Amino acid sequence: xxxxxxxxxxxxxxxxxxxxxxxxxxxxxxxxxxxxxxxxxxxxxxxxxxxxxxxxxxxxxxxxxxxxxxxxxxxxxxxxxxxxxxxxxxxxxxxxxxxxxxxxxxxxxxxxxxxxxxxxxxxxxxxxxxxxxxxxxxxxxxxxxxxxxxxxxxxxxxxxxxxxxxxxxxxxxxxxxxxxxxxxxxxxxxxxxxxxxxxxxxxxxxxxxxxxxxxxxxxxxxxxxxxxxxxxxxxxxxxxxxxxxxxxxxxxxxxxxxxxxxxxxxxxxxxxxxxxxxxxxxxxxxxxxxxxxxxxxxxxxxxxxxxxxxxxxxxxxxxxxxxxxxxxxxxxxxxxxxxxxxxxxxxxxxxxxxxxxxxxxxxxxxxxxxxxxxxxxxxxxxxxxxxxxxxxxxxxxxxxxxxxxxxxxxxxxxxxxxx
Numbered sequence: 013x014x015x016x017x018x019x020x021x022x023x024x025x026x027x028x029x030x031x032x033x034x035x036x037x038x039x040x041x042x043x044x045x046x047x048x049x050x051x052x053x054x055x056x057x058x059x060x061x062x063x064x065x066x067x068x069x070x071x072x073x074x075x076x077x078x079x080x081x082x083x084x085x086x087x088x089x090x091x092x093x094x095x096x097x098x099x100x101x102x103x104x105x106x107x108x109x110x111x112x113x114x115x116x117x118x119x120x121x122x123x124x125x126x127x128x129x130x131x132x133x134x135x136x137x138x139x140x141x142x143x144x145x146x147x148x149x150x151x152x153x154x155x156x157x158x159x160x161x162x163x164x165x166x167x168x169x170x171x172x173x174x175x176x177x178x179x180x181x182x183x184x185x186x187x188x189x190x191x192x193x194x195x196x197x198x199x200x201x202x203x204x205x206x207x208x209x210x211x212x213x214x215x216x217x218x219x220x221x222x223x224x225x226x227x228x229x230x231x232x233x234x235x236x237x238x239x240x241x242x243x244x245x246x247x248x249x250x251x252x253x254x255x256x257x258x259x260x261x262x263x264x265x266x267x268x269x270x271x272x273x274x275x276x277x278x279x280x281x282x283x284x285x286x287x288x289x290x291x292x293x294x295x296x297x298x299x300x301x302x303x304x305x306x307x308x309x310x311x312x313x314x315x316x317x318x319x320x321x322x323x324x325x326x327x328x329x330x331x332x333x334x335x336x337x338x339x340x341x342x343x344x345x346x347x348x349x350x351x352x353x354x355x356x357x358x359x360x361x362x363x364x365x366x367x368x369x370x371x372x373x374x375x376x377x378x379x380x381x382x383x384x385x386x387x388x389x390x391x392x393x394x395x396x397x398x399x400x401x402x403x404x405x406x407x408x409x410x411x412x413x414x415x416x417x418x419x420x421x422x423x424x425x426x427x428x429x430x431x
Contacts, residue, residue, distance in 0.1 A: 032350060037076045037390065037425040040412070041373055042357060046388035048111045048272075050345045051079075051357040052157075056430065058347075059157045060357075060388070061112045066092045066105065068112045068132065070158045075429065076390065089159035090150060092134060094170040101146055105137035110145065111272070111343070114157060115192045115230075121203050122229050128152035129230045130161045132172065133188035147187045147207065148172035149231040164231055176232040178225075183233070186210055193224070193275040193283070193308065200308055203227045206240065206285070208271040219243055219268035222287060224309060238309045241301060243268035243289065247321045248299070250330035251291025267291045270299075272343040278395050282406050285314065286356075288342035289321065293382075295332075296340035297324030298358070298410065304403045315402040323358070323410040325417060332365060337372045338418050339363035339382045341389070351428035354393050356410060359386040360418065373421055389418065390425055 042049070043060065050061040060071045060079045070089040071082040092098055092106040110133040119126040129151050136144035150161035150172050163171035175183045175190070189208040195201055205227050212218040221242045228234035243249055251267040272288035285301040299320035306313040323344075325336045332339070341360040348354055362372040362383035369376065375383045391411045399407035412419035 032428050032430050034426055034428055035075050035077070037080075037427075039421050040389045040391055040419055040423050040425055041421045042076060042388045042390045043071075043080050044374065044387045045385045047359050047386040048343050049357045049359055049388035050113045051347055051388075051390075052114065052345070053347050053349070054116075054157055059114070061089075061114065062087075063109045063112055065107055066109065068109050068130070068161075070114065072158055074431075076425070076427065087158065089152075090130065090132070090161045090172075091170050095134075095172050096168075097148060097172045097174065098134065101134070101136070103134070103136040103138065103144075106134050107137035108135035108145075109133075110135060111189045113191055113345075116157075117192075117203065117230055121194065122227075125164070125229050127155065127164075128157050128159075129164070130159070131190035131192070133190070134172070145186065145188050147175045147183065147190055149175060149190075151230070164229075173231045178228070178233045178235055180232065187223075189271050189273070191274055192227075193285075195283070195308065200306075204308055205233065206273050206275070207237075208273075220271055222270050222273050222285075226309065235309065239311045240273070240285070240314050241270055241287075241311070241316060243270050244316065245289070245299070245320055246328075247295070247297060247324065247326070247330065248289035250326065251294045251296075273301075274345060276346050276408075278406055280397070280406075282395075282404065284406070284408070286322075286344060286346070286408065288344075292340050292342065293361075294340060295324065295326045295330055296342035296360075297321035297326065298342055298344055300401065300408050302401045302403050302406065317401050317407065321416070322408045323416055323418070325360075325363075332363075333417065335365055336417060337363050337365050337420070338389070340386070341418050346393075349427040350430040353427060354395070355390055355425075355427065356393050357388055357390045359388055361386050362421075389421065391419060392425070 046062050062069045068090040069087040073079045113131045133147050151164035152159045153162045162169040177183050187207045191206050193204040206224045210220045222240040223237040224240050225233045225237040226235040249268045273285045276284045283303040300317040301314045304313045338360040344356045344358040346356050364377035393410040396407050397405045
């Protein structure tokens with residue numbers, strides 16, 4: 013009488029083995045020339061944004077290796093050359109499509125506006141100056157993550173919608189790096205937008221800040237914005253100084269930078285903002301903020317982890333650590349594989365940390381030199397619920413080595429997928 017039971021167990025085990033498969037990526041280097049990577053998993057496939065000067069592509073594949081090999085020519089989700097908003101802004105063209113993020117909103121989130129949305133910032137080609145940047149939103153016209161994307165109001169392909177303030181007017185202040193935070197239950201239920209602002213560009217008093225507002229629709233605010241954080245820790249201010257100038261207001265200074273925030277959700281109702289700090293061209297790294305559970309629009313509801321950064325290539329004095337052949341790891345996105353294991357994707361420059369010329373990720377680099385382009389890298393992370401983050405239990409541990417530093421790019425990454 014035991015044989016049917018044994019056979020059933022064997023069949024169940026075989027079915028389980030067929031349902032899940034361990035895939036490997038031979039390197040932490042996911043894709044070359046992929047800055048501001050936004051990677052997510054949906055219905056058995058991986059999706060990755062790739063920016064260009066004037067276009068945004070959304071790559072689709074069943075495996076991470078498939079993303080690495082995906083053909084950009086067939087995946088254009090947005091082309092600023094066909095966007096009437098560019099002329100409306102007075103731009104001669106676009107020299108940068110910055111920080112694209114793709115979010116899915118339900119009819120519960122925004123009644124009548126469910127769908128896939130792209131958050132994006134456009135930079136004026138005439139000046140190439142980061143002061144000439146506008147934040148826009150687009151909606152997938154196909155209902156798929158790959159798009160194409162267009163105006164959420166008119167439905168026009170590749171036409172973007174300016175972010176609006178709570179009164180329905182174009183948002184006037186400098187802003188980029190938009191991301192969404194969704195709180196699904198409780199007193200503070202709703203969808204919030206986070207973004208970066210700045211003050212004093214070109215002066216020694218320059219700094220950036222992360223702000224937050226409640227959203228009315230995916231392209232309009234429902235409240236005034238409020239401050240989440242500004243640079244307060246040493247690592248957020250250690251980037252390379254600017255060139256000297258006769259103007260005392262433009263004398264050498266260190267950038268004070270916080271940007272690129274992404275909401276990450278824990279297993280116990282905990283919510284974190286993982287953000288980037290310092291200059292992206294040098295000691296860029298990742299820091300952790302934790303939501304206290306109180307009003308998200310209050311600065312006091314976000315606690316900065318005392319022992320930031322949680323991911324970096326520098327020591328506590330801001331010096332590049334020997335043997336780490338990357339520079340500027342940051343601007344991360346986060347996903348889970350089908351077994352629930354957590355991963356992040358970040359960008360960084362290849363960097364030669366040795367005292368002799370050598371090849372790093374396909375580029376021949378002199379000692380102390382960094383590569384020409386940023387690449388996308390992938391590594392695992394975990395949340396340690398045995399550590400205090402300043403408001404509760406939960407501290408991020410990032411990287412294959414679990415030591416706050418990137419692994420060598422020739423490290424194999426294993427993850428689980430289901431067909």
